[in-house]
Amino acid sequence: MEMEVKVRVQIELSDATQAFLVGLLSGRVINNPAPAAKPTPVPAPAAPAEPEEENEAAAPSDEEILSMSEEELMNVSVKDLTAVLKRNGVDPSKTEGKNTNAKLRKMILALGEQEEEPEEEPAAAPAPKASKPKLDITVIRTLMASKVNDYRSEIKAKLTELGATNVSTLEESDYKDFYSFLQQL
Numbered sequence: 001m002e003m004e005v006k007v008r009v010q011i012e013l014s015d016a017t018q019a020f021l022v023g024l025l026s027g028r029v030i031n032n033p034a035p036a037a038k039p040t041p042v043p044a045p046a047a048p049a050e051p052e053e054e055n056e057a058a059a060p061s062d063e064e065i066l067s068m069s070e071e072e073l074m075n076v077s078v079k080d081l082t083a084v085l086k087r088n089g090v091d092p093s094k095t096e097g098k099n100t101n102a103k104l105r106k107m108i109l110a111l112g113e114q115e116e117e118p119e120e121e122p123a124a125a126p127a128p129k130a131s132k133p134k135l136d137i138t139v140i141r142t143l144m145a146s147k148v149n150d151y152r153s154e155i156k157a158k159l160t161e162l163g164a165t166n167v168s169t170l171e172e173s174d175y176k177d178f179y180s181f182l183q184q185l
Contacts, residue, residue: 059077059080060076060080062084062087062088063168065080065081065084065108066084066088066108066166066168067165067166067168067169068108068166069165069166070105070109073101073105073108073109074101074105076101078099078100078101078104081101081104081105081107081108082099082104084108085104085107085108090107092104092107095107106148106149109148109166110141110144110145110148135175135176135179136175137167137168137170137175139179140167140170140175140178140179140182141167143179143182143183144167144182147182147185150185151185154185155182155185158178158181159178162174162177162178
């Protein structure tokens with residue numbers, strides 16, 4: 001592999017130093033008894049201070065992150081996604097794979113997913129149907145977590161049909177309809 005790199009550096013040199021370098025590069029050595037000029041220190045441009053406090057203040061809230069679409073979650077930092085998951089009782093480090101934005105995004109979208117054995121959750125989902133307790137978002141998220149990897153586009157279409165962008169924005173009056181839809185998948 002050949003690579004050509006061009007670099008242009010501009011520095012100020014005294015006349016004596018310039019003559020010496022020209023002679024050196026041309027193969028002639030010039031002995032110049034004149035003292036070399038001391039280089040004038042040029043202050044380095046000040047690096048802009050990173051306003052960490054502002055970045056933290058600008059971080060979206062848990063509710064905002066949980067209501068974001070997958071595309072919006074792509075712009076959220078891994079640090080913020082991890083923090084939201086941990087605050088909601090999910091430890092992403094216990095799930096196989098590196099904590100990439102893609103992995104954390106999927107976990108956020110299916111927040112009810114347990115880290116150790118996700119297949120065990122669907123077994124718990126039919127229990128609310130049999131005992132008929134009030135259907136809540138947690139039960140829906142648990143069932144959705146077991147289905148989202150195989151039926152993502154169908155789930156997204158149903159949410160859109162119900163006027164929601166994700167489960168968090170689903171109206172409580174639509175819980176039963178959406179839950180029935182998930183069971184049929």
